[in-house]
Structure formats: C-alpha cells, structure tokens
Amino acid sequence: MENNILQIIYLLASVSFIIGLKMLSSPKTARQGNFLAAAGMGLAVIATIFLYQGHEGPLGNKIWIFLGIAIGSLLGTLSAKRVKMTAMPQMVSLFNGMGGACAAAISLIEFGHINASSPSGMVFVVVAGLVIGSVSFSGSIIAYAKLQEILKSTKKLPAHNIFTSGMLVGIVGLTTWMTMGNIEPGTFYLLFGLSLAYGILFVIPIGGADMPVVISLLNSFTGVAAAFGGFLYDNQVMQTGGILVGSAGTLLTVLMCNAMNRSLTNVLFGAFGSGSSAAAGSGGPKSELNIKPTTASDVALIMHYAKKVIIVPGYGLAVAQAQHVIHEMETLLEANGVSVKYAIHPVAGRMPGHMNVLLAESNVAYDKLVEMEEINEEFAMADVVYVVGANDVVNPAARHDPSSPIFGMPILNVDKAKTVVVSKRSMAAGYAGIENELFGYTNCLMLFGDAKKTLTEVVSELKAL
Amino acid sequence: MNSPETSYTLNHNLKMEQAINFLATYRDIIYILILSVIVGIEVIGKVPSALHTPLMSGANAIHGVVIIGAIIVMGQASPDNIPALIIGFLAVILGTLNVVGGFVVTDRMLEMFRKKK
Numbered sequence: 001m002e003n004n005i006l007q008i009i010y011l012l013a014s015v016s017f018i019i020g021l022k023m024l025s026s027p028k029t030a031r032q033g034n035f036l037a038a039a040g041m042g043l044a045v046i047a048t049i050f051l052y053q054g055h056e057g058p059l060g061n062k063i064w065i066f067l068g069i070a071i072g073s074l075l076g077t078l079s080a081k082r083v084k085m086t087a088m089p090q091m092v093s094l095f096n097g098m099g100g101a102c103a104a105a106i107s108l109i110e111f112g113h114i115n116a117s118s119p120s121g122m123v124f125v126v127v128a129g130l131v132i133g134s135v136s137f138s139g140s141i142i143a144y145a146k147l148q149e150i151l152k153s154t155k156k157l158p159a160h161n162i163f164t165s166g167m168l169v170g171i172v173g174l175t176t177w178m179t180m181g182n183i184e185p186g187t188f189y190l191l192f193g194l195s196l197a198y199g200i201l202f203v204i205p206i207g208g209a210d211m212p213v214v215i216s217l218l219n220s221f222t223g224v225a226a227a228f229g230g231f232l233y234d235n236q237v238m239q240t241g242g243i244l245v246g247s248a249g250t251l252l253t254v255l256m257c258n259a260m261n262r263s264l265t266n267v268l269f270g271a272f273g274s275g276s277s278a279a280a281g282s283g284g285p286k287s288e289l290n291i292k293p294t295t296a297s298d299v300a301l302i303m304h305y306a307k308k309v310i311i312v313p314g315y316g317l318a319v320a321q322a323q324h325v326i327h328e329m330e331t332l333l334e335a336n337g338v339s340v341k342y343a344i345h346p347v348a349g350r351m352p353g354h355m356n357v358l359l360a361e362s363n364v365a366y367d368k369l370v371e372m373e374e375i376n377e378e379f380a381m382a383d384v385v386y387v388v389g390a391n392d393v394v395n396p397a398a399r400h401d402p403s404s405p406i407f408g409m410p411i412l413n414v415d416k417a418k419t420v421v422v423s424k425r426s427m428a429a430g431y432a433g434i435e436n437e438l439f440g441y442t443n444c445l446m447l448f449g450d451a452k453k454t455l456t457e458v459v460s461e462l463k464a465l
Numbered sequence: 466m467n468s469p470e471t472s473y474t475l476n477h478n479l480k481m482e483q484a485i486n487f488l489a490t491y492r493d494i495i496y497i498l499i500l501s502v503i504v505g506i507e508v509i510g511k512v513p514s515a516l517h518t519p520l521m522s523g524a525n526a527i528h529g530v531v532i533i534g535a536i537i538v539m540g541q542a543s544p545d546n547i548p549a550l551i552i553g554f555l556a557v558i559l560g561t562l563n564v565v566g567g568f569v570v571t572d573r574m575l576e577m578f579r580k581k582k
Contacts, residue, residue: 017527018504024523024571025512031575034523038568041530045564048533052540059540061550068539068554072561080569085577091570092522099529099563105556106534109542109549216521222528229534231494239497241530247505248524252517255509344515352517360577369515 006051009043010237016040017241021248027366044237045069085361086318089351090147093140093215096222100136103129103225104192110232111188116181122232124179127188129228131171131195136221138199143215146203156205161269167198202268209392210267212351213256217264220249256352262409289440291427294447296454299386299421300461306383308339310375312412313359315349316389316425320451323362325459326388330364332462342368343375343385343412345393372412382417389423389451395436405434415441423447423454519574526567532560 016036023033049066052059059065076095083091107130114123145151157163174191206214227242229235257264303309311330317323330340342364348355356369370378379385387394390412397404398411414420415438422444438444447454488495512520539553 013530017530018508021505021508021520021523021527024520025508025516027513027516030516030519031572034519034526034568034571034575037523037527038564041527041564041568044530045532045536048536049540052537054537054541056541059537061539061542061544061553064550064554065536065539065557068535068557069561072558073565075558076562076564076566077569080566080573083570085574088518088522088570088574091566092518092525095529095563095566095570096525098559098566099525099531102529102535102556102560102563103531105552105559106531106538109538109552109556112546112549219521219525219528222531223524226528226531226534229531233534233537235533235537236497238530238533239494240501241527243498243501244505244508245524245528247502248509249505249521251506251509252521252524255517351521353515353520354518356515357518357574357577371513371515 002051003053006047006053007236009047009051010235013040013044013237014240016043017237017244021244085358086321087148088357089212089215089354090144093143093147093211093218096215096219097137097140097144099222100133100140100218100225103133103222103229104137104195105133106229106232107133108192111185114183116183118183120179120181123181123183124175125228125232127175127178127191129225129232130188130192131175132221132225132228134192134195135199135202136218136225138196139203139214139218139221140199142200142203143211143218146206147211151204153204157201160201160205164198164201167194167201170194171198206268209347212347212354213253213264213267215351216249216253216256217268220246220253223247223249256347289435289437291439292445294421294445296447296457297461299445299447300458300465302419302421303333303338303384303386303458304336304462304465306333306338308341308378308382309333309384309386310341310343310379310382310414310417312343312345312385312387312390312394312414313348313355314345314388314390314393316391316451318349318355318358318389320389320453322388322452322455323358323364325452325455327359327362327364329455329459329462330368332459340368341370341375341378343372343379343414344369345372345390345412346410348390348393372410376413379413379416383419385414385417385420387414387420387422388455391424391436392434394420394422394438395434396441397434397437401437414438415443418443420444421447423449423451425450519571522567522571522574526564526571529560529564529567532557532564535560 017040020033020037023029049059107126110126114126171194174187178187203214223242223245227239227246230238230242257267311326333340342359344355346352359369392406394412394414395406396415398406398409401407420443422439439446535556539557542549542553
C-alpha cells in the first residue's frame with residue numbers, strides 16, 4: 001500500500017518535471033513552471049523519506065536525513081539569494097557540481113554492496129554513476145573557479161588532447177573491465193581518481209567565453225549520473241528527471257554552439273579559446289587602425305538629436321554594474337522622442353539569455369530587447385549605435401575575413417549604422433584575443449573609460465542639454 | 466558430440482535469446498529512456514534564447530532528483546558503518562544544495578521577467 005502511494009507520487013513528480021520544463025520555455029509561465037517542478041521535487045523527497053520500503057524495511061537514520069536536508073536548504077537558499085546576478089553562471093555551475101558529487105557519493109557507498117555475484121548491469125550502473133558524477137563535480141568546480149576568476153590559467157599539458165584522450169580510453173576500459181566482473185576496490189578507487197582528474201583537465205584549457213557551453217554539457221552529464229542512480233534503485237522519478245535533463249541539456253549545449261557558429265568539438269578541443277592570446281600578441285596590425293577617440297558630451301549630443309538609437313550591451317556592461325545607468329540613459333532619450341532598442345547577441349553576457357536577465361533586473365522592458373536576427377536589419381536605419389562592453393560580437397571580420405578565428409560567427413552588424421560609439425576601457429582585445437577592425441572604421445568613435453563612469457557622464461550631459 | 470558449426474549456431478541462438486530476454490526484462494526502463502529523451506528534446510527545441518539561462522538553471526535543479534538516491538542510501542546505511550554514514554550524510558547535503566539552490570536561483574532569474582508597466 002505504502003509502496004503504491006509512493007509510486008503514484010513519483011509519477012506525479014515526473015509529470016511535474018516535464019510540464020515544469022515546458023512552462024519554463026515561455027516568459028509568461030516560466031516562474032510557475034519552476035515552482036511546479038520544485039513542488040513535485042519536494043513531494044517526491046518527503047514521500048521517499050516516509051514511504052520508501054527497502055529490502056530491510058523502511059528507511060532509518062531519519063534524523064540525519066532531516067538534518068542534512070536542513071543544512072543543504074539553508075546553505076542553498078542563502079547562497080542563491082545572495083549571489084549577484086552577474087555571478088549567476090558560476091552559481092549554476094557550483095550547484096551542478098554538488099549534484100555530480102552527490103551521484104558519485106551514492107556510488108561510493110553502493111560499491112560496498114557489490115560482490116562477484118552481483119549482476120553486471122548493477123556493477124555498470126554503480127561504476128558509471130561514479131565516473132560521470134566525478135567528472136561533472138571536478139569539471140564544474142573548475143568552471144566555477146574560472147568564471148569567478150579564482151583560477152585564471154588556461155594551461156595545457158604538452159600534448160594535452162592526446163593525454164586526456166588516453167585518460168578517457170583508460171576510464172572506459174576500466175569501466176568495461178569492472179562490468180565484466182573484475183570487482184576490486186583498487187580498480188574502483190583508481191577509476192574515481194582518474195575521473196576527478198579528467199574533469200579538471202577537460203575544463204582547464206577552455207577559455208572563459210566558452211564556459212557556458214561547458215557548464216551546459218556538465219549539466220547534462222549530471223542528469224545522466226542521476227539517471228544511473230535511478231536504474232540502480234529502479235526509481236522512475238530519478239530515471240525520468242535524469243534522462244530529461246540529460247537530453248534537454250545536450251540539445252541546449254548544441255544550440256549554444258550554433259549561436260557561436262562553432263562545433264562542440266571545436267569548443268572542447270581547441271581553437272581560439274585557448275592558445276590564441278599568443279598569436280594576437282605577436283605583433284598584430286595594431287598600428288594600422290586609425291582610432292577616433294571621443295568624449296561623453298559629444299556622444300550625448302549626437303544621441304540627443306538622433307531619431308533611432310540602438311544599444312549593444314556586452315559582458316563588460318555587467319562587470320561594470322552599469323545596467324541601471326544604461327536604463328536611465330534610455331529613459332532620458334525616450335523622453336526626448338528618441339527610439340531606443342537593445343540588440344542582444346545570442347551569447348551576450350556569459351550565457352544565452354544572461355544579458356536579458358541583467359537588463360530586466362534594472363527594469364528595462366522585455367519588448368525593448370531585440371534578438372540578433374531581428375535587429376540586424378535595423379542597424380542601417382539607426383543614427384547611433386552605442387556598444388558597451390562588447391567586442392567580438394560586433395567585429396565585421398566575422399563576415400568577410402576567412403583568416404579571422406571568428407570568421408563565420410553570427411555578429412551584430414553595427415557597422416551599418418550612421419555612427420557607432422564603442423565604450424571600452426582600453427584597446428585590449430576581447431575574449432577571442434583578436435583585434436577588432438571596426439574600431440578603425442570611419443563611422444566609429446571610441447569612448448574610453450570604465451563603462452559605468454562614462455555612461456554616468458553621458459547621462460549627466462544628457463540632463464544638461 | 467557437437468560439431469564446431471552446430472555449437473556456433475547454438476551459441477549464436479543463445480546470444481539472440483539473451484538479447485531478447487534483456488530487452489523484455491528491461492522493457493519499462495527502455496520505454497522511459499526513449500520517451501524521456503524525446504520529451505527533453507521537444508521541450509527545449511522551441512525556447513527563445515532569452516530563456517536559455519533560466520531553463521538551464523531549472524534543468525540543473527531537476528537533476529537534483531539524485532537527492533532521492535542519497536536519501537535511500539543514507540536511510541539504508543547500518544548505524545555502525547561510519548564511513549557510509551558520513552558519505553551518505555554529505556550526499557544528502559550536496560543533493561539538497563543542488564535542488565534548493567537550483568530552484569531558488571532560477572526563481573530569482575525569472576522574477577526579472579515580470580511584465581513591466
């Protein structure tokens with residue numbers, strides 16, 4: 001009876017995950033969708049504690065379970081509430097790592113229940129849960145450390161890809177070996193260590209701009225690890241939840257790669273995310289660009305008399321915490337009859353959609369944020385384009401220069417506008433580590449300085465006009 | 466008794482039978498696997514890119530369902546198996562962090578998408 005009720009609750013929880021994810025895909029229902037999935041999860045957790053019947057009867061150690069949940073809830077809520085919106089991607093990565101560690105921990109304990117007579121399916125599920133959970137854990141922690149800028153190196157071992165491929169072959173080989181019935185603790189712990197090391201080496205060489213792709217991939221890994229736990233306990237809610245995230249996460253990863261016009265292999269195993277800084281430093285054609293610096297008052301003036309202004313926000317805006325000031329500038333211009341829109345590149349910020357969240361936080365209306373395909377036709381009609389903290393996504397070389405590392409990447413065609421103002425701290429290259437020829441164009445003006453400081457100056461100039 | 470060929474055929478038939486038995490035994494799991502994969506792909510396919518981050522974060526919270534495994538493992542650990550109790554306790558904390566942190570951070574992101582005006 002109790003078990004039947006538990007199974008029905010698991011069914012309800014599984015459905016809540018599916019419908020919740022579906023509702024998350026529309027701005028109107030997203031919040032309720034998240035709440036629905038959370039409610040399903042809460043129900044499944046409580047039902048498991050009180051109704052689960054194992055081989056040895058109901059679950060024990062309930063005090064410890066409740067204590068663990070209480071500690072986790074407290075820490076989770078506090079850190080999720082306190083994190084700044086700009087630091088969100090690394091927060092997601094950190095929570096993802098916790099899930100991976102949880103899956104690995106389950107396997108570590110369940111290994112104690114395995115012996116030579118265990119069915120090979122069970123051995124495989126325990127070992128695979130350990131491997132994927134550990135890779136996801138150590139990889140997510142490195143991704144967190146890199147985005148948080150605790151770890152800045154993108155060091156590669158000599159012959160890095162060959163070395164890591166060798167490790168991967170070793171991991172797959174040992175997993176197969178154990179599944180075939182060779183159950184020795186030594187092999188198991190060797191596999192544990194190898195998986196942790198693989199997660200670290202896998203993420204370390206990947207550049208900051210590509211980190212969202214990696215986080216998304218690790219997210220789907222953890223989903224798969226959770227599904228293995230579901231197979232182990234023949235637990236349907238873990239299976240559906242885990243596989244759902246595994247497949248959705250994989251597709252999301254591919255969508256992100258498409259937005260950058262790069263293949264997943266390209267992101268993971270090389271190209272400009274890693275070694276190109278050396279190439280860019282080696283005497284690029286820096287002196288050839290004829291740059292025209294401008295001042296805040298000039299920029300305020302041309303925008304004041306413009307009909308149409310498009311703002312292109314990039315991660316630099318978020319770093320400078322300037323999203324509120326930019327909204328103030330938008331309001332001032334609109335009050336003066338200037339049409340203002342925001343052009344959002346699919347990978348603006350650190351994750352797709354990150355910039356939308358940041359701007360929404362500072363009360364920019366949702367319908368003012370226009371996606372790349374739509375806005376690209378409007379640049380030719382714009383009087384002023386204000387680029388703040390973005391670089392590679394507005395580099396025209398991506399359209400016409402096959403020798404450029406970002407050739408083929410979809411970009412915002414800001415160079416088509418009458419005037420482009422680029423607010424930038426210095427002439428330093430962007431994430432791709434390459435020079436931006438846009439800065440030398442005749443219609444491009446450079447506004448040097450911290451994004452927030454220059455924007456504040458522009459705003460006060462606008463007020464004075 | 467058996468010539469090498471007949472024993473090969475027998476062996477082959479046995480393998481076929483094993484494969485079919487395997488599929489039949491794990492029928493339910495295979496159903497769940499295929500349907501969940503398709504549902505996952507369908508759900509993500511039509512999402513505006515503005516919602517990718519909250520969606521990833523929401524999915525991140527959902528795979529926190531691994532907490533249920535942690536609860537089972539903790540609940541079944543015998544009271545004198547100290548290492549299992551410690552790892553299990555940690556697993557419960559980590560899983561809860563994934564679930565609670567994941568849902569709360571997603572909610573914070575989505576709060577920003579409320580209709581203005």
